[in-house]
Amino acid sequence: MSNTKNINMKQVWQQDKDHYVHPWTDFSTFKEQGSMILADSDNVHVVDGEGKRYLDGIGGLWCVNIGYAREEMAQAIADQIMNIPYYSSFGHHTTVPAAQLSAKLAELAPGNLNHVFYGCGGSVANDTAVRIIHFYFNQLGKKSKKKIISRIDGYHGSTYMAMSITGVKFDHIGFDIEEELVHHISCPNPYRRPNDQSIEDFCDEKIQELEDKILELGPDNVAAFFAEPIMGAGGVIVPPKGYHKRSLEVCRKYGVLYVSDEVVTAFGRLGHMFASDDEFEIVPDIITCAKGLTSGYLPLGATIMSDDIYDVISVPQEDGALFTHGYTYSGHPVSCAAAIKNIEIIEREQLCEHVMDMGAYFEEQVKSLGDLSIVGDVRGRKFMMCIENVANKETKELINPDAAVGNRIADHCQARGLIVRPLAHMNVLSPPLTLTKENVDFLVSTLRESIEATTQDLKRDGFL
Secondary structure (H helix, E strand, C coil), X not given: CCCCCCCCHHXXXXXXXXXXXXCCCCHHHHHHHCCCCEEEEEECEEEECCCCEEEECCHHHHCCCCCECCHHHHXXXXXXXXXXXCCCCCCCCCCHHHHHHHHHHHHHCCCCEEEEEEECCHHHHHHHHXXXXXXXXXXXXXXXXXXXXXXXCCCCCCCHHHHHHCCCHHHHCCCCCCCCCEEEECCCCHHHCXXXXXXHHHHHHHHHHHHHHHHHXXXXXXXXXXXXXXXXXXXXXXXXXXXXXXXXXXXXXXXXEEEEECCCCCCXXXXXXXXXXXXXXXXXXXXXXXXXXXXXXXXXXXXXXXXXXXXXXXXXXXXXXXXXXXXXXXXXXXXXXXXXXXXXXXXXXXXXXXXXXXXXXXXXXXXXXXXXXXXXXXEEECCEEEEEECCECCXXXXXXXXXXXXXXXXXXXXXXXXXXXXXXXXXXXCCCCCCCHHHHXXXXXXXXXXXXXXXXXXXXXXXX
């Protein structure tokens, strides 16, 4: 842990409030409350500006997979900075880490996904996927294949295109999105299916909806289907068994490319380097990833594409033309060096195997919270879980949004030394993959206490 005693935290708080525009800011409270300052960290814990220690139940933002403050990660980053901190990869230049990481990702990715394009995060990885897909079909002479299908409550980023693909309606309030190019089908959330509908019939319905949407738009107009293996920011939605395999079959039937957005699920969160094939038995055309790729130590995202796509886009479209897509920081050598070290740590410490073991215990313990009166559903897999809070467990009626139940639970947790993420009436858990049994027990018991305290608050305030 670093020494922050000489930093004036009140000044930092004021500077942040006056000048830093935060992602997902609630301006109704921010201008008075400002931000919680995170100043130090160690493995699964973070420390605020006042010295209070918290177990980080959300891994930064789904991403600090190997835990905080790893000295060997800092050293790998420092070493690369002293070798060569940056060079453009435009044209025919490369660096050692960019080349080596590309080969490693090709080795880890399923099937013939052997080619990697780099950006600085998940949003950019998905933007890149769209641009490459459109270019791919242009090269094939199928210039009408432009439309994208994704799911309501799917999350794919916040750039213009990635947010258009995102189906979380709340995130669109006040902003423009591309509505002609992007079309959404319903969320495959088993918890919200009709009470008299079997899970098999529900899955059939969702697969039929995808096919119907392709036919409605016209197969000659549909380029790609974007899907997270488990939907993250939309509420950790685990689809019915067979959903992804059958969705891929529909896409293959109509010549639609399948993009598996593994920005959250890759690099161990579900116990696999990539979840598409190992967990859901699909080999998509493209995998996008970020977050756990560097465990959040440095920004990096990747768009990993199949040989079939690369073989088409790597042919010059006309004499003298270039593949004119890329970013200043594509293949940034320091970020790539961090990713290489991150993957080395995951493999050496067998963190995927640890997640299969400890993640199963974590999942079991979190699901034990289902006996609480306001907990309607506990879902997810391994180190990716969600608690959905409701007013009535039988009818699944939601608590009045004015109650801000997710925030109340998060506040009670924070007061007890635990950080969880509120999402409206839900709370999400995505801790570092290095959690021990003791950590899990603390997390779940603290969450139980916090939900019980919130229940009493809701009754006191007339929401229950």
